[in-house]
Amino acid sequence: MLEQEVIAHGDAAKVDDAIVLVRDRLQPVANGLAGCHGLSMWVNRDAGQVVVSTAWEDESALGAGEEQLSAIRGDVLQLLEAKDARSEVFELAVIVQKRPDEPGFWSRTTETRAPAECMAENIELFTSEVLPAIRQIPGFNTIGLLVNRGEGKAVSNVTYRSREALNTSRERAARLREDSVERLGAVVTNVMELESVIVGIGPDAGLPSQGQPSSSSTRATAG
Numbered sequence: 001m002l003e004q005e006v007i008a009h010g011d012a013a014k015v016d017d018a019i020v021l022v023r024d025r026l027q028p029v030a031n032g033l034a035g036c037h038g039l040s041m042w043v044n045r046d047a048g049q050v051v052v053s054t055a056w057e058d059e060s061a062l063g064a065g066e067e068q069l070s071a072i073r074g075d076v077l078q079l080l081e082a083k084d085a086r087s088e089v090f091e092l093a094v095i096v097q098k099r100p101d102e103p104g105f106w107s108r109t110t111e112t113r114a115p116a117e118c119m120a121e122n123i124e125l126f127t128s129e130v131l132p133a134i135r136q137i138p139g140f141n142t143i144g145l146l147v148n149r150g151e152g153k154a155v156s157n158v159t160y161r162s163r164e165a166l167n168t169s170r171e172r173a174a175r176l177r178e179d180s181v182e183r184l185g186a187v188v189t190n191v192m193e194l195e196s197v198i199v200g201i202g203p204d205a206g207l208p209s210q211g212q213p214s215s216s217s218t219r220a221t222a223g
Contacts, residue, residue, distance in 0.1 A: 001037065001092045002056045003146055003201075005155070006073060010080030012048035018080050019043065019197050022052060026072045027200060030054050033068060035061025038201040042107060042194035049192055050080060051109070055092070055201045062089065090146035090155060093123060094131065097142040105141060105196045106166040107159040110177060114186035116152035122184045123147065126156075130180045134158055137172055139165025154186070159196065166193060 010018075022041050030039040035057035042051045054069070056062040077085050114122055126145060134143055142159040158173070160166040181188055 002059065002062055002089055003092055004054050004056065004062060004087060004089050005146075006052045006085060006087050008050045008077055008080055008082035008085035010048050010050065010077070010082035012045060014080050015043050015045045015048060015050060018050055018076050021072075021076050021079060023198055026052070026069065026076065027198065029068055029072060030065070031200070033061070033065040036065055039198065040196070040201045041198035042109075043197055044192065044194050047192075048080070049194060050076075050082070051192070051194060052076070053201065088148070088153070088155075090148050090153070092144070093147045094127060094143065094145035096131065096135070096144075099141065101142055101159050101196055101199045103197055103199055105159050105161055105199075106163045107142075107157050107194050107196060108166060108169070108173060109190075109192045109194060110156045110188060111190040112154050112156075112181060112184070112186040112188050114152045114154070114184055116150060118185055119147060119149045119152060119154075122154070122186065125184060126180070129183075130176070133176055134173075137169050139169060163195070 019041065022039070027039045030036050037055035037057065039052065039054045041053070043049060052073070054062075054065070056065065123145075131143060134140060137158075139160045139162065140158055141161050142157070144157040144159075146155040146157075147153065158169075160169060177188065177191075180186075
C-alpha cells in the first residue's frame with residue numbers, strides 16, 4: 001500500500017477552517033475513488049502545521065485519484081495561506097496498533113534520510129530493535145513506518161492516546177531517536193507533534209490485528 005502525505009505550514013488561525021474543508025469536501029471525494037483506502041488528517045494549531053494523508057492500493061490508483069483531489073487540495077492550501085506545502089509518496093512498511101486511533105490522539109512524526117542502499121538493513125534494524133523499544137513507552141497506541149526506498153527517506157509516526165502521554169514521552173523518545181539515527185546512519189530532517197483530527201484510514205488499508213507487526217517490515221527512526 002502507498003500513502004501520499006501533503007505537509008503544509010500556514011496561518012495558525014485558519015487551521016480549524018481547513019479541517020472543516022478537508023472533512024466536508026476532500027474526504028468524501030477521496031472515499032469515493034477506486035483504490036483509495038481513506039484519508040486522515042493531523043494538525044498542530046499552535047504552529048499552523050497540517051498533514052493530510054491518503055492511502056492507495058497502488059501507483060495507478062494514486063495517479064488516477066490525483067486529478068480528482070488536486071483542485072480541492074489547492075483550495076485547502078490557499079485557505080491556509082500555505083507557501084511551503086510539499087507532497088510525498090511512501091510505501092507503508094510497518095504498522096503496529098493496540099486499537100484504532102481516535103480524534104484527539106497525538107502523534108510524533110519523525111522524518112529522516114539515509115543512503116538509499118542502506119534502506120533494507122535499516123528496516124530490519126528498526127523492526128528488530130527500535131520498534132520493541134518504542135513499544136515500551138507508556139501511552140503509545142500506534143507505530144507506523146513509511147519509506148521511500150529510492151530516495152532513502154523514512155517517516156515514523158508514533159501515536160499516543162493523549163497529549164499528556166505525548167508530552168511525558170518526549171525526553172525518552174528523544175534519547176531513542178538520537179541513538180537510533182546514529183546506528184542507522186540517518187539524518188533527522190523534521191520532527192512534528194500533531195493532533196489527530198480525522199481518522200479515516202482504517203483496517204481495510206492493511207492494519208494488523210491486536211498490535212502485531214505486519215508481514216512487510218520497514219522503517220527507520222524513533223518517535
